[in-house]
Amino acid sequence: MFKKYAPSFLSKFRGSMTSTTCRSESSFRRIADLKSDERNVSIKGWISALRKMKDNVFVDVIDGSSYQPLQVVLFKSDAPEALQYGCSVKVKGDLVKNKNSQIEMQNSELEVIGQCDLGEGFPFAPRKKYSMDYVRQFLHFRPRYSGFNSLFRLRNEATSGIHAFYKEKGYINVHTPILTSNDCEGAGEVFVVDKPPRRRGKNYTPEEPVRFFDDEAYLTVSGQLHLEVAARGLGQVYCFGPTFRAENSKSRLHLSEFYMLEAETTTLDSLEELTEAVQDLVHSVTNHLIHNCSEDLEICRKTMGDSNLSELVSNVEDMLAPFPTMTYDEAAQILLSNSDKLKTRFSVGENFTKEHELFLVRHNNNVPVFIVEWPRKIKPFYMKSMKEDSNKVLAFDLLCPNVGEVCGGSFREDDLDHLSEVLKKNRLSDKLDWYLELRKFGNVATCGYGLGFERYLQVLLQILNIKDVIPFPRWPHNCRL
Amino acid sequence: MFKKYAPSFLSKFRGSMTSTTCRSESSFRRIADLKSDERNVSIKGWISALRKMKDNVFVDVIDGSSYQPLQVVLFKSDAPEALQYGCSVKVKGDLVKNKNSQIEMQNSELEVIGQCDLGEGFPFAPRKKYSMDYVRQFLHFRPRYSGFNSLFRLRNEATSGIHAFYKEKGYINVHTPILTSNDCEGAGEVFVVDKPPRRRGKNYTPEEPVRFFDDEAYLTVSGQLHLEVAARGLGQVYCFGPTFRAENSKSRLHLSEFYMLEAETTTLDSLEELTEAVQDLVHSVTNHLIHNCSEDLEICRKTMGDSNLSELVSNVEDMLAPFPTMTYDEAAQILLSNSDKLKTRFSVGENFTKEHELFLVRHNNNVPVFIVEWPRKIKPFYMKSMKEDSNKVLAFDLLCPNVGEVCGGSFREDDLDHLSEVLKKNRLSDKLDWYLELRKFGNVATCGYGLGFERYLQVLLQILNIKDVIPFPRWPHNCRL
Numbered sequence: 001m002f003k004k005y006a007p008s009f010l011s012k013f014r015g016s017m018t019s020t021t022c023r024s025e026s027s028f029r030r031i032a033d034l035k036s037d038e039r040n041v042s043i044k045g046w047i048s049a050l051r052k053m054k055d056n057v058f059v060d061v062i063d064g065s066s067y068q069p070l071q072v073v074l075f076k077s078d079a080p081e082a083l084q085y086g087c088s089v090k091v092k093g094d095l096v097k098n099k100n101s102q103i104e105m106q107n108s109e110l111e112v113i114g115q116c117d118l119g120e121g122f123p124f125a126p127r128k129k130y131s132m133d134y135v136r137q138f139l140h141f142r143p144r145y146s147g148f149n150s151l152f153r154l155r156n157e158a159t160s161g162i163h164a165f166y167k168e169k170g171y172i173n174v175h176t177p178i179l180t181s182n183d184c185e186g187a188g189e190v191f192v193v194d195k196p197p198r199r200r201g202k203n204y205t206p207e208e209p210v211r212f213f214d215d216e217a218y219l220t221v222s223g224q225l226h227l228e229v230a231a232r233g234l235g236q237v238y239c240f241g242p243t244f245r246a247e248n249s250k251s252r253l254h255l256s257e258f259y260m261l262e263a264e265t266t267t268l269d270s271l272e273e274l275t276e277a278v279q280d281l282v283h284s285v286t287n288h289l290i291h292n293c294s295e296d297l298e299i300c301r302k303t304m305g306d307s308n309l310s311e312l313v314s315n316v317e318d319m320l321a322p323f324p325t326m327t328y329d330e331a332a333q334i335l336l337s338n339s340d341k342l343k344t345r346f347s348v349g350e351n352f353t354k355e356h357e358l359f360l361v362r363h364n365n366n367v368p369v370f371i372v373e374w375p376r377k378i379k380p381f382y383m384k385s386m387k388e389d390s391n392k393v394l395a396f397d398l399l400c401p402n403v404g405e406v407c408g409g410s411f412r413e414d415d416l417d418h419l420s421e422v423l424k425k426n427r428l429s430d431k432l433d434w435y436l437e438l439r440k441f442g443n444v445a446t447c448g449y450g451l452g453f454e455r456y457l458q459v460l461l462q463i464l465n466i467k468d469v470i471p472f473p474r475w476p477h478n479c480r481l
Numbered sequence: 482m483f484k485k486y487a488p489s490f491l492s493k494f495r496g497s498m499t500s501t502t503c504r505s506e507s508s509f510r511r512i513a514d515l516k517s518d519e520r521n522v523s524i525k526g527w528i529s530a531l532r533k534m535k536d537n538v539f540v541d542v543i544d545g546s547s548y549q550p551l552q553v554v555l556f557k558s559d560a561p562e563a564l565q566y567g568c569s570v571k572v573k574g575d576l577v578k579n580k581n582s583q584i585e586m587q588n589s590e591l592e593v594i595g596q597c598d599l600g601e602g603f604p605f606a607p608r609k610k611y612s613m614d615y616v617r618q619f620l621h622f623r624p625r626y627s628g629f630n631s632l633f634r635l636r637n638e639a640t641s642g643i644h645a646f647y648k649e650k651g652y653i654n655v656h657t658p659i660l661t662s663n664d665c666e667g668a669g670e671v672f673v674v675d676k677p678p679r680r681r682g683k684n685y686t687p688e689e690p691v692r693f694f695d696d697e698a699y700l701t702v703s704g705q706l707h708l709e710v711a712a713r714g715l716g717q718v719y720c721f722g723p724t725f726r727a728e729n730s731k732s733r734l735h736l737s738e739f740y741m742l743e744a745e746t747t748t749l750d751s752l753e754e755l756t757e758a759v760q761d762l763v764h765s766v767t768n769h770l771i772h773n774c775s776e777d778l779e780i781c782r783k784t785m786g787d788s789n790l791s792e793l794v795s796n797v798e799d800m801l802a803p804f805p806t807m808t809y810d811e812a813a814q815i816l817l818s819n820s821d822k823l824k825t826r827f828s829v830g831e832n833f834t835k836e837h838e839l840f841l842v843r844h845n846n847n848v849p850v851f852i853v854e855w856p857r858k859i860k861p862f863y864m865k866s867m868k869e870d871s872n873k874v875l876a877f878d879l880l881c882p883n884v885g886e887v888c889g890g891s892f893r894e895d896d897l898d899h900l901s902e903v904l905k906k907n908r909l910s911d912k913l914d915w916y917l918e919l920r921k922f923g924n925v926a927t928c929g930y931g932l933g934f935e936r937y938l939q940v941l942l943q944i945l946n947i948k949d950v951i952p953f954p955r956w957p958h959n960c961r962l
Contacts, residue, residue, distance in 0.1 A: 028748045064715030088923045114924030122922045140915040143714025156653045172637045177953040195727040213960040233624025234545030246676040267509045434621040441603045442569045443595030472658040479694040
């Protein structure tokens with residue numbers, strides 16, 4: 001029970017500055033932490049498999065802490081009638097190593113705390129593999145589907161790996177806003193946000209609607225401009241969070257809400273250093289996953305991956321190879337001299353289609369490849385011109401198997417006069433006066449990039465549909481749960 | 482320059498699985514990493530102070546990696562004319578320990594790369610302290626204001642500390658969605674999201690507008706319901722990200738977009754264990770900050786904090802004291818018997834006002850206090866009834882100096898029949914059928930909490946206005962940048 005509120009008790013403790021208290025620990029343990037030769041251990045979990053033998057029932061229990069279930073051995077007579085696949089249980093018993101060198105629980109007591117009747121509508125049957133399209137219909141049960149259960153742990157570890165990478169390099173994590181009055185790239189595919197229209201009813205007056213914010217407010221498409229603000233005080237910054245596109249695309253590569261990792265820095269001098277930084281990031285996060293959850297990686301690829309894709313990372317280790325670099329002009333030459341193998345025509349000076357991107361990756365033995373030095377007219381306003389050729393910008397795209405572009409970045413235009421002109425031409429001068437002021441007062445050149453987190457996971461896991469690498473996917477006409 | 486694209490080069494490297502490449506490192510160093518007795522070191526940064534002596538100019542340079550500037554010593558004759566406070570520079574020289582045991586740069590060369598003319602509108606002058614209201618007008622320059630520069634590093638470290646805490650406990654970080662079709666608490670203060678209305682112009686047809694999503698889509702007010710989904714596959718989960726309220730409040734404690742830390746678990750058994758878990762979290766993150774950035778803590782409190790507040794954490798260490806617990810009924814008694822000291826009347830069964838919350842904290846010597854066992858009728862539908870008294874719920878609020886409620890949590894109703902009734906009464910049955918199904922199939926009891934990250938920082942840093950603890954604040958009529 002609670003300690004009674006007692007100021008005298010408190011005053012005794014004030015000033016002792018203990019950082020831990022000595023209340024009771026929870027009695028429940030997690031499967032990932034279990035060791036053999038312990039007695040009277042309690043866990044909670046769900047039943048992932050059930051085998052009835054002559055005298056015993058063998059019950060596999062999972063609790064989400066590990067891909068590996070705990071085998072619980074029960075006397076047949078001790079097994080509750082309600083015991084079946086999918087139900088939740090409390091179990092207590094002794095841990096021993098069995099003849100397969102795995103920890104199992106013996107002398108077990110088991111209590112069913114939540115039944116799970118397949119006939120009543122639970123969508124998954126034991127030991128059955130389902131299509132991802134089927135599993136995706138049941139977003140609220142998907143965390144209990146084995147491959148997706150692993151995916152949650154992978155996203156968690158990848159997130160850890162990302163923060164660890166930037167911490168080591170001295171980058172500061174900046175919480176850039178979701179709500180913003182600029183749409184960054186000016187591409188127009190933005191969501192707008194407001195308070196709901198007032199409903200007819202009490203206090204209703206049919207007056208002119210008043211906006212919640214004075215400016216039109218959008219959901220962010222990129223944290224870049226805000227990172228540029230922060231970099232001009234902190235030098236090296238990054239953000240990692242959701243971004244939004246109101247594109248009417250139901251393709252296997254698009255979501256309305258997806259995670260983007262963006263970084264901005266004052267410390268790099270050349271496009272070569274920038275692509276090197278991105279390769280470092282990808283190698284580091286991939287290594288982190290290999291070292292911390294290789295089993296979950298394997299389970300994900302096995303249960304959710306599509307190994308029939310014509311372009312794919314055949315081994316996770318392919319993501320640890322050095323990524324070569326080619327210029328836009330070199331890539332264009334490759335596409336032109338292979339035009340007979342392409343369905344969509346390519347013309348120099350245009351952007352690549354998805355087919356072109358995937359062709360270039362295949363041409364590179366399905367190892368990711370950087371394309372650098374892009375034509376100015378197909379890239380956004382903020383990219384910096386090359387000294388050698390003012391029609392080209394200091395930008396790169398990183399193309400990967402399965403999905404094409406995963407990451408893009410550039411140096412940012414830091415010349416005040418040049419940028420003023422560009423903003424005028426794009427009718428952005430009013431909205432982005434503060435962006436110009438960043439160049440006016442104590443300006444430094446910055447560069448940065450944005451990496452699509454879900455697409456990176458798609459590459460690594462050979463997962464065809466981006467909706468299957470995020471817990472709660474949103475796409476046009478779909479915002480379930 | 483870039484390596485030329487060469488497939489033969491690539492094939493040599495494939496399979497060697499190197500995780501690092503040997504391209505050149507950036508030549509720029511960061512102030513936080515400097516050691517004495519190194520020659521020819523380059524850094525980039527901004528000038529935070531300037532002192533001209535007889536033969537020398539002493540220039541303080543900051544680069545955001547540390548609260549501590551690097552002192553650069555120049556011969557007067559080598560100082561560029563444009564050199565002044567606020568401009569950005571490249572410096573190169575030798576590092577030595579000076580007579581104050583601080584590292585300084587001697588034999589220095591300095592190049593101004595971005596001028597900063599105070600007369601042209603740069604809002605901060607050297608060595609001047611400004612009111613926070615003034616500083617806040619210049620969101621795009623705020624990262625270069627000393628206290629706020631420290632705040633960025635503090636938020637970064639607090640974020641690290643949060644992830645480290647949950648990693649150690651085995652919690653999985655879940656990316657809950659921003660876009661959702663439920664408004665969780667049913668409180669109604671939600672933002673709605675849609676694609677922008679089509680403008681008159683090409684392709685315009687004045688047809689009935691079609692929604693981007695089929696259901697009405699809101700910005701999330703809490704990730705709780707989604708965490709409940711994830712917890713029923715993973716056991717222990719948390720999320721940390723922005724949440725939104727369309728409240729028309731310009732108070733010093735409200736933002737339209739703020740960061741919330743939420744956790745949900747199947748492993749705890751009692752309200753006592755739950756409040757213990759929250760105390761653990763607060764102690765752990767506070768300890769992390771004390772150990773990793775005590776100087777930034779001090780600078781923030783000095784330059785941005787308001788030590789005149791009547792309720793405040795006088796020492797950061799007060800947040801490491803044990804937090805006592807009192808029941809709602811006990812707290813009510815305290816308020817009733819002190820009614821002569823209160824401006825707003827309190828009646829038993831009602832919610833506390835901000836004044837009541839702060840009174841209870843002051844009554845507790847300005848140490849945070851848990852209030853537990855709340856009346857059902859003033860709390861949301863999903864909270865679980867107490868066995869002993871069905872008019873009370875297993876919920877808590879954590880009240881803190883300066884801001885009042887910082888964290889709230891509860892056990893969630895896990896009884897299918899009872900919850901069905903409550904949802905019917907609240908007209909939520911249709912929308913939350915999936916929430917009921919979580920109870921129907923393999924149900925386990927869960928509990929959890931949400932902690933307001935900005936309010937926690939306000940408590941720790943004695944900062945009066947919540948707009949000063951977040952990089953880009955949003956409040957009614959204000960969504961700048």
